Amino acid sequence: MSEPFTEEQLRAAWDEFAATRKKYQAEFQMLSQPYKLLEGKHIVVSLLSPVHETMLAAIKIDLTAFVREKLRNTSIQVSGELATSDEKKIIYTNRDKFDYLAEKNPILKEMKDRLGLDTDF
Structure with a gap:
């Protein structure tokens, strides 16, 4: 089952999951980073450091399952992309x-x- 969803519905589900991780400040901070929605089903999270990659890997299954359930769409995928800085x-x-x-x-x-x-x- 793959029901269509809007950006607002995705944002609400994303924020709801982030709220469940609030006691883990680093994870909550990572989930507060902007993300991109590609092809209407692939969510790419902007990661600021390699540490964020490790944290995302640890919660990716739970995050994906939560968002899929909330939006009733089993084709949603979550991945991370390390942001390059020009510092x-x-x-x-x-x-x-x-x-x-x-x-x-x-x-x-x-x-x-x-x-x-x-x-x-």
Whole structure:
């Protein structure tokens, strides 16, 4: 049995399942991430880290069963997609600072080599 459903019905079922996981704060946070509905039956959850992949794997069967039952649609599938972030690398050490500056201005590396300087002081 595969009854059609709306985005609103899916959101209501999703939020209801998330509410059952509220005591597990990390899972609740993961379930609060946006998701995409593909082809009207495949739900793709945006995951922020590999830890979320592990958490989704642990609850995926329960989540899928819950949503299928609520929406009376057995063709619903749930999967996760690790979101890629374009965050800049944080510069902590002197080596990181030098490498960052040398990338912008390659002459710095040549000067360091000619003068025999050490960036790790």
